[in-house]
Amino acid sequence: MDKSKETRTADYPAFFKKRFFTVIIFSITPMILVSGIILYQFKMSYHEKVHAHLAELVLKHKQNVDSFLAEKLGDIRVLARTFGFEELSDESFLRDRLETLQRGYGPVFVDLGVINSQGLQVAYAGPFKLGNVLYSTASWFENAMKNEYVISDVFLGLRGLPHFIVTVRDNWKGESWVIRATIDFVAFNNLVGNIRVGETGFAFILNREGELQTKPLFDVIPDKGPYLEFMKTKLKEKDDVQIVERRDEFGNKNIYVAAFLKGGDWLLVYQQRASDAFSDFRRALKIAFAIIILGGIAIVNMAYVFSTRMAGHVARMEKEKKMMDEQMIETGKLASVGELAAGIAHEINNPVAIMVEEAGWIEDLLEEEDFKEGENLDEFQRALKQIRTQGKRCKDITFKLLSFARKTDSRIQEVDINDMLEELVAISAQRAKYSNVTINSNFQNDLPFIRVSQSELQQVFLNLINNSLDAMEKTGGTIDIASKVEGDFIVVGVADTGPGIPKANLNRIFDPFFTTKQVGKGTGLGLSICYGIMKKLGGEIEVRSTMDVGTTFRVFIPLTEE
Amino acid sequence: MGVDEFRILLVDDEVEFLETLVKRLKKREMNVSAVKSGEEALIWLDHDPVDVVVLDVRMPGMDGIQTLREIKRRYPLIEVIMLTGHASFEVAVEGMELGAFDYLMKPINIDDLIYKAQDANKKKAIQREKVRYIEELKSEE
Numbered sequence: 001m002d003k004s005k006e007t008r009t010a011d012y013p014a015f016f017k018k019r020f021f022t023v024i025i026f027s028i029t030p031m032i033l034v035s036g037i038i039l040y041q042f043k044m045s046y047h048e049k050v051h052a053h054l055a056e057l058v059l060k061h062k063q064n065v066d067s068f069l070a071e072k073l074g075d076i077r078v079l080a081r082t083f084g085f086e087e088l089s090d091e092s093f094l095r096d097r098l099e100t101l102q103r104g105y106g107p108v109f110v111d112l113g114v115i116n117s118q119g120l121q122v123a124y125a126g127p128f129k130l131g132n133v134l135y136s137t138a139s140w141f142e143n144a145m146k147n148e149y150v151i152s153d154v155f156l157g158l159r160g161l162p163h164f165i166v167t168v169r170d171n172w173k174g175e176s177w178v179i180r181a182t183i184d185f186v187a188f189n190n191l192v193g194n195i196r197v198g199e200t201g202f203a204f205i206l207n208r209e210g211e212l213q214t215k216p217l218f219d220v221i222p223d224k225g226p227y228l229e230f231m232k233t234k235l236k237e238k239d240d241v242q243i244v245e246r247r248d249e250f251g252n253k254n255i256y257v258a259a260f261l262k263g264g265d266w267l268l269v270y271q272q273r274a275s276d277a278f279s280d281f282r283r284a285l286k287i288a289f290a291i292i293i294l295g296g297i298a299i300v301n302m303a304y305v306f307s308t309r310m311a312g313h314v315a316r317m318e319k320e321k322k323m324m325d326e327q328m329i330e331t332g333k334l335a336s337v338g339e340l341a342a343g344i345a346h347e348i349n350n351p352v353a354i355m356v357e358e359a360g361w362i363e364d365l366l367e368e369e370d371f372k373e374g375e376n377l378d379e380f381q382r383a384l385k386q387i388r389t390q391g392k393r394c395k396d397i398t399f400k401l402l403s404f405a406r407k408t409d410s411r412i413q414e415v416d417i418n419d420m421l422e423e424l425v426a427i428s429a430q431r432a433k434y435s436n437v438t439i440n441s442n443f444q445n446d447l448p449f450i451r452v453s454q455s456e457l458q459q460v461f462l463n464l465i466n467n468s469l470d471a472m473e474k475t476g477g478t479i480d481i482a483s484k485v486e487g488d489f490i491v492v493g494v495a496d497t498g499p500g501i502p503k504a505n506l507n508r509i510f511d512p513f514f515t516t517k518q519v520g521k522g523t524g525l526g527l528s529i530c531y532g533i534m535k536k537l538g539g540e541i542e543v544r545s546t547m548d549v550g551t552t553f554r555v556f557i558p559l560t561e562e
Numbered sequence: 563m564g565v566d567e568f569r570i571l572l573v574d575d576e577v578e579f580l581e582t583l584v585k586r587l588k589k590r591e592m593n594v595s596a597v598k599s600g601e602e603a604l605i606w607l608d609h610d611p612v613d614v615v616v617l618d619v620r621m622p623g624m625d626g627i628q629t630l631r632e633i634k635r636r637y638p639l640i641e642v643i644m645l646t647g648h649a650s651f652e653v654a655v656e657g658m659e660l661g662a663f664d665y666l667m668k669p670i671n672i673d674d675l676i677y678k679a680q681d682a683n684k685k686k687a688i689q690r691e692k693v694r695y696i697e698e699l700k701s702e703e
Binding site: 350352353355356360361392394399 | 579589
């Protein structure tokens with residue numbers, strides 16, 4: 001079955017290919033187009049959504065940090081304005097103030113210091129021993145003396161720990177003095193460090209020099225990446241957020257979100273791997289691709305199956321059509337021969353009838369006295385007998401022609417094939433005996449009855465048996481007649497041990513008027529009548545022959561459907 | 563009326579065939595006449611009734627079957643033997659169904675024809691006897 005399928009497909013490779021690719025193109029193209037467009041739209045809107053979300057996040061934290069710083073600065077300012085240099089220079093008072101602040105705001109303020117205009121820390125409250133330290137050379141001090149409020153960058157300072165300070169300058173008796181508070185780095189760091197999104201999203205703060213102001217969760221090299229470009233950007237609005245997507249030095253695509261803090265001194269940077277930020281989109285993309293690939297495979301499979309089936313179908317149709325054409329030609333040939341035969345039979349029969357009648361008349365006349373003494377009476381009578389014999393021969397020929405053309409008794413009857421065959425064997429027995437032919441029957445018992453025209457079927461088998469007898473007229477031999485059920489058919493075989501049919505003639509034996517018998521012995525219609533009858537019954541007749549071994553005809557009679 | 567003394571009407575469009583057949587039958591002392599078509603046969607029968615009609619199936623004008631039907635309609639007792647140039651089973655069956663006595667195929671054997679005609683006449687005689695008997699029964703009532 002597979003083999004026939006293959007050959008069928010192979011018979012129509014161009015058709016198969018065309019179908020196959022047409023189906024694939026027409027199925028896959030819209031699928032890819034539609035999914036592509038949808039994915040693109042989804043990607044755009046998802047990116048927008050993620051960007052907006054991150055911008056919001058960064059903006060919120062920027063405001064958080066800004067308000068944190070402003071608040072701390074405000075606390076120190078209130079302290080300076082409320083108490084003044086004199087009171088705050090008292091170290092025990094300063095310690096009380098620190099305690100108050102720490103009670104109010106938690107351990108955000110690490111220490112407090114009061115520094116006079118010479119840079120000498122006159123009072124200090126805090127965990128470090130920094131009393132009477134001279135800050136005159138420290139850069140933050142210069143800055144603090146110049147500006148009323150300063151929030152410094154993160155630096156190590158004398159204590160050797162990263163921290164930053166808030167300073168407020170004030171005047172007392174014409175001299176400037178500065179109050180300084182150290183902000184707990186951990187507390188501040190947490191403000192930013194707590195910004196965590198997904199697996200790779202984190203935030204940190206850079207100053208204008210690109211130095212880290214908080215400890216980033218992952219390694220950051222401020223010189224690389226887009227950070228310095230962010231610095232250079234001049235923003236119109238205070239609250240503007242910048243978003244950039246680009247690859248880092250490791251080749252990973254990152255999304256960077258930045259906002260300025262502290263009036264533009266610091267930059268809050270949030271960064272996240274794009275793959276992480278868009279992980280939902282990635283997942284959707286993966287699913288979409290999986291579906292597209294599965295769909296593609298399904299389409300290819302379907303196209304293959306469909307095309308194979310189509311090609312097979314077309315091949316079958318073609319074959320059937322070819323067979324039908326052949327059959328049409330065959331039937332057409334038989335039909336036209338039939339019409340011709342009927343015409344000839346009628347036209348020939350009448351003149352022959354007249355001739356025979358005239359001969360009969362002459363014979364009648366010869367009976368009369370005048371001719372009894374005639375010299376050539378015997379010759380006359382011989383000639384007239386010959387005319388009658390030949391007239392009869394004409395009649396036989398036309399009779400056969402007519403039996404070929406006419407519709408025989410085609411009434412459908414229940415027929416027992418075995419009974420019928422036995423009858424035919426009995427009829428042929430006499431002739432077989434003269435030709436020294438033995439007829440063996442080998443019938444399958446209990447053959448189902450079939451509904452056919454008995455006389456037509458008789459004609460078929462009688463023709464076959466007669467042909468076999470003719471073939472073995474001189475040599476003698478055997479005829480084996482066998483019947484059995486094969487599939488949907490009753491198969492009757494008629495096998496003889498005659499001289500066989502030459503290969504060249506095998507194709508033509510069913511053609512009308514084809515005969516190898518001597519002129520006058522055969523009409524060449526017998527087998528074509530058989531062929532026509534079997535075709536009409538929906539059956540088949542086939543022949544196999546080997547020279548000098550014998551010939552077997554097999555007749556396939558379709559079983560009647562119950 | 564003797565068995566052999568009956569009248570036959572031959573109907574065939576082939577004049578040559580007809581003439582010879584008539585001569586041969588006459589030579590055998592049959593009472594035979596001949597016409598060339600179905601129409602002529604019907605006219606003949608109007609004037610001169612016969613016992614057996616031998617009728618060719620294929621003729622121009624009225625064909626054998628039509629003629630047979632008409633003869634059987636007008637003269638149910640007349641027996642008809644169909645003569646055919648082609649042994650069409652249908653025509654034979656149709657003819658028999660319409661009441662033909664038998665059919666013969668050309669070229670015919672003259673003896674066969676005579677035997678068939680005699681048989682047909684016998685049948686006709688029996689039929690006539692039956693009819694007469696029935697009529698007698700009727701008239702007695």
